[in-house]
Amino acid sequence: MPPKFQDPNAALEKARQKASKESNYSSSQTRTQLSELISNNTKASGVEEIKPCQWQLSVAEAIVLGLDVSVMIKCGAGKTLTFAMPLLLHEARNPGSDKIVVVVTPFVLGVDKCALLKSYGVRPVAIWEEGSYDEATSAIASGEANVLLVSPEWIAEDDDFREWLAYPEIGPRVLYVVVDDAHMLTSSGPAFDESHTRLGEIRTTILSHPFPILATSAILTLDMVKEVHEVMHMTEPTAVHFHLGNDRANIYLSVMKMKTEDIDYGLILGLLFKAPVKSNKTRGALKRDFKKSIAFFDEVWEAEEMKEFIEEHHPELSPRVECFHWQRDPEESKRIMEEFKQGKIYVLLSAEGAATGCDVDDIELSLQVGMPSTIGEYTLRMGTAGRNMTMQAVSVMLVEKSYG
DSSP states (O other), rough: OOOOOOHHHHHHHHHHHHHHHHHOOHHHHHHHHHHHHHHHEEEEEEESOOOOOHHHHHHHHHHHTTTTTEEEETTOHHHHHHHHHHHHHHHHHHHTTEEEEEEEOOOOOHHHHHHHHHHHHEEEEEEGGGHHHHHHHHHHHHHOSSSSOOHHHHHHHOOOHHHHHSSSGGGEEEEEEEEESSGEEEESSSSGGGGGGGGGIIIIIIIIIIOOOEEEEESHHHHHHHHHHEEEOOOOSSEEEEEEOOOOTTTEEEEEEEESSSOHHHHHHHHTTTEEETTEEEOOOOSSSOOOOEEESHHHHHHHHHHHHHHHHHHGGGGGEEEEESSSSSSHHHHHHHHHHHTTOOOOEEGGGEEEEEEOOOOEEEEEESSOOOHHHHHHHHHSSOOOOSOEEEEEEEOOOTOO
8 A cells, every 4th residue: 555645735724723823824925925926036037927836835835834845746847946935935024034945956957957046036056066065155154145956965975065064154044955856865766876865864963953844856656755754854744745746748758669679879860850760870961950859878878879870970960969967077067958958959868867957948859768767767757858838749768679
């Protein structure tokens, strides 16, 4: 039997009633103010105005009321907005506050999310390599920044960072902690590492004051939710889970079979660039109406060989294609993702990295090369396409000849 969790709406209502008795709390005023803050801030930042939907308001309100929250919802639904909303409300109600938020997120996501968070009205800074450590911690210490994005490795493994976060001048300022891509805490989740199970020490060892935790993912099963709650020490009655589904109706799913057991680089090239193809060969001129695409490989060397294949057969395309994986230098990863967002790069050849780090709205095609190791991994990779829910996207699973 899957684990059961309390009704999040009932738990939220109970927390509202308690706060109302203790401090004249008003849920309607809180939700209205949250909506107005986001609407005004996004308009002021020059991006399209955002009006939070009901689930975002409920998640943010739960954090405001001190509840621990986990959320499972599809890629591109707006989880990042909930990272900022409670902090914005706190600052609006407490002018001059020096509170901060710690967001634990894969390093690829950290840099990419900064621009998004800025548009919501907070002041983020990311530690994404050794060289950014001093700058980021100084910005937090001085109040220049109020949101710190760090990869899980910094909290789990870096003693200097853990000590810095525990400083009396820093630790008590933490208003709440966010764990993004929380499936990385679970033994069955993509990108899991044994060290990630130490992230719960931010509550039990590193910080000594009470604070709520928000954990989000697009692929949490109920068993995985239970594991996340255990790792992060999130317990009922103050812990709630919003299971909001991850269906992606705007993505057309397709399965194709390679004609050989080896990777068919020619077929992949044709799918990525809409060229006429023949197994392991290309023929004719490649069309120039490219899709913005991501191809996922299980191994780094496979992505690198795909890049070499393109350089050999169609060198004119090479500047528009980049490999993106954990072995790349962080500075290079930052540049590549930014150029991909801007459209200077059309295709990413990825091994792991981009599935957990791609807030790019206009990707038309995600291509999985070979059978994925888990359905969760495929859900993440598939979900990189069509993050703009108004567009139609395609996800292709290209399987080996031996399957089926």
